[in-house]
Amino acid sequence: MRKIKNFKINVRTREISRIVRKLLNLEELPIEVEETLQKACFVCEKIIRPAVVYDTFSKENLLFSFETDAPEKWIAVSPYILTIGNVLQEEYDKNKALFGDYAVQIISAIAADSLDQAKNFVQKLLKEEAVEENCELSRNVPLPEQYNGEIIKYLPIEKINLSLSEDGKFIPANSIAGVYYWIPLKKRKR
Numbered sequence: 001m002r003k004i005k006n007f008k009i010n011v012r013t014r015e016i017s018r019i020v021r022k023l024l025n026l027e028e029l030p031i032e033v034e035e036t037l038q039k040a041c042f043v044c045e046k047i048i049r050p051a052v053v054y055d056t057f058s059k060e061n062l063l064f065s066f067e068t069d070a071p072e073k074w075i076a077v078s079p080y081i082l083t084i085g086n087v088l089q090e091e092y093d094k095n096k097a098l099f100g101d102y103a104v105q106i107i108s109a110i111a112a113d114s115l116d117q118a119k120n121f122v123q124k125l126l127k128e129e130a131v132e133e134n135c136e137l138s139r140n141v142p143l144p145e146q147y148n149g150e151i152i153k154y155l156p157i158e159k160i161n162l163s164l165s166e167d168g169k170f171i172p173a174n175s176i177a178g179v180y181y182w183i184p185l186k187k188r189k190r
Contacts (some may be wrong), residue, residue: 019109036100051160054080
C-alpha cells in the first residue's frame with residue numbers, strides 16, 4: 001500500500017470557469033462572477049492538499065470482484081482512493097463572501113477539477129511503475145459507490161482521514177475511488 005498526503009495541485013482557473021459556465025448554462029460569466037471565481041481559485045490553491053492510498057495487485061491476488069470495463073488481457077490492477085477532504089466547505093464556512101452568489105457551483109467546480117488533477121497525478125505514478133514492468137495502463141475506471149465497502153478491505157482509508165458512512169459513501173464527500181488495469185505490452189518480433 002502506498003500513501004501520499006498533502007501533494008500540491010494547481011487550481012486551473014480557466015477550467016473552473018468552463019465548468020461553472022456549463023453548470024450555469026451560460027456562454028460567458030459576468031465580470032463580477034469571473035473575478036470572484038479567480039479570487040476563490042487563488043485561495044483554494046493554497047489550501048487544497050489531496051491525499052491518496054493505492055496499491056497494485058496481481059490478477060490472482062485480488063479477491064475484489066470488480067471487472068466491469070476491464071480490458072481483455074489484464075494481469076494486474078491498481079485500485080486507489082483519493083480525497084481532497086473538507087477544506088472547501090471549511091473555507092466557505094469561514095469566508096462565504098469569497099465564493100459569491102454562485103458558491104455551490106464554484107465549490108463544485110473546484111472540487112471536481114482538483115479530484116481530476118489528483119487522479120491524473122496518481123495515473124502518472126502508476127504509469128511509470130507499469131512501464132518498468134513492460135505494461136501499459138488502461139484508462140481510469142471509476143469505482144461505483146456500491147463497491148466502496150469492498151475496496152476499503154484492500155486500502156486503509158483511515159491513513160488519509162476518510163471513513164465510510166452506513167450507506168457506503170465516503171466521508172468527507174469530496175472523495176473518489178477507481179482502478180487502473182495493467183495490460184502487458186506485446187513483445188516485438190525480431
